[in-house]
Amino acid sequence: MTRRLVATGLVVGLLIVLLIRTGIEQANLNRFDRDMGVILTAMKDEIIRAEGGGVALDSFVTQLPGWQQQLETIPPPTNSGYRANLLQSVLQFTVEYGKMADTQPDQARTAEMVENLTQAIAGWDEQLRNGPGEAGHSH
Known part of the structure; x- marks a missing residue:
């Protein structure tokens, strides 16, 4: 009976640890998605304004260093290959x-260039929201 209790306790303990770890990993992914989403939305908004050309595109260029700094503060997810690749792509x-x-x-x-930027940002946003799609990268 004692062995059975010890074994049951061990299994329950392992399940609790697994649930906690999974919860932490999911929270980190949610934080990554939120932080990246803010930056991509800001970039997308500037590009939409830039479709008229001139000053708005200058604003996009001016904001690049700030976005780069924000991106550098986002920890790359260790359990999501496509998110880590997305972060690297946008930062690069x-x-x-x-x-x-x-x-x-x-x-x-x-x-x-505005058209190219519009497509690139839309692609990153799509990847952030819907995953790697048919690219086959690991989640």
Whole structure:
């Protein structure tokens, strides 16, 4: 009887630990999704304003360093490969586009670039909201 109680207690203890760990992991993923969502929404809003060109796109370029700093404070999720890749992609974009905007300001502010940015941000937003889709990356 004592062995049975010990075994049952051990199983219950392991289940509790597993539930707590799963809850913590899910909370971290929810925090990541929320933090990334705020940044992507801000980027999307600026691009929508930039479709008129000129000043609004300058505002987008001006805000890149702030977004980059925010992205750098988001801890990459350890249990979601596609989210970690998404974070890396968006962070790399802010660096590369920022360099291009500094060295080739006319190129960075074209209507074609606005269209490319619109598509890229929409793709990241879709991936954040719906997962990797058919890309096959791990959740």
